Amino acid sequence: PGPIGLTEGGRRRWTHEVRIPDQVFVRGGHLQAVFAAKARVAADPEVEDLFQWCVREGVDHISFDTPRENDFEALLRECRAYIRRKLY
Secondary structure (H helix, E strand, O other), X not given: OOOOOOOOOOHHHHOOXXXXXXXXXXXXXXXXXXXXXXXXXXXXXXXXXXXXXXXHHOOEEEEEOOOOOOOHHHHHXXXXXXXXXXXX
């Protein structure tokens, strides 16, 4: 059980997703890193544009391989590895 009384479900129950019916501007001074699967970067011009903006603005941008589409475990591994590199 978690601190807010949730039971059942997997590890992802700790993830909170908010959907906004509009675009959210994320390109600002507080953005530290952007993560995306390599296939997504290659297939989506908007993601590629975001990565190019990251290069210009000095924002960390991490692309990674995924064995399956929408592979949460691969994203989780990359995020953890990134945090470890930043902390240690």
